[in-house]
Amino acid sequence: MASFRKSTAVRPDLQPARAAWHATVFERHACGARVLLWCLFLFLSAQAAADVEWRRGEVVKFIDGDTLVLHSGETIRLVGINTPEMATDDRPAEPLALEARDALAAQLADGQVLIEDAPQPRDRYGRTLAYLFRTDGASVQEALLGKGLASAVVILPNDRYLDRFIRAEQAAHRAERGIWALPYYAPAPAGEIRGGYQFVRARLSRIEMGKKWFAFSVEKDLVILVRRSEWEAGFAYPPGALDQATIAVRGWFSKKKARVTLVINHPFMLERCGIDPQRLCSGD
Incomplete structure (x- = not known):
């Protein structure tokens, strides 16, 4: 496994993973008069997707279900979600806190993560706010929401992917998975x-x-x-x-x-x- 001592910007080698997330498909045909506008729309969507920059990091520690530390020492808070809190000196762990942390660790078991910094990239604690993806392009946040181990949150301007996050949360809620099955979270x-x-x-x-x-x-x-x-x-x-x-x-x-x-x-x-x-x- 390649080791990364610091996060590095990457673009060309991440196109397959990026395509898995943004899912824009082009058919090979000429754009006639009727489909010209539609083709233009798809082209602009693809350009917007390509403009998203991911960087690669190596994870060395999982703090809780929505916070991890990279080999470089950078602490990343997963933006757009919140997971149950781990125990502190003055309060016990919330239900499913350990399960949320373990689910995050399982998603990134190989230690490799793709990082998309949020529009507002720092919180008041100095942590990096970011959207995280596995190397196959799957959203880490969306997976936690789908398991019912996180809930969606929005603090502007960081509302990217909100529609996807809402759908994942709703699916878990309807199925009564994770936090949605516990009276503690009612x-x-x-x-x-x-x-x-x-x-x-x-x-x-x-x-x-x-x-x-x-x-x-x-x-x-x-x-x-x-x-x-x-x-x-x-x-x-x-x-x-x-x-x-x-x-x-x-x-x-x-x-x-x-x-x-x-x-x-x-x-x-x-x-x-x-x-x-x-x-x-x-x-x-």
């Missing part, structure tokens, strides 16, 4: 938020629309914050449409004394029960 009411990453379901009681932030409150238990600019850019309905609405949200909840806060910036993270595609609200 959406909790606002009064039972643990802190950290979680699913929560509640009825909104108040909306405040400030110059910079929209604040959606659930009694005194929870406030959900969305920047006005991000709401106007990405949400397809006015904030007033959430008045007294039952919603389900996912994300990282911050607990300070009796107040819990969640900050989101993408509509996927907030689901209107009975209106939006039913994921966390399924069963309504």
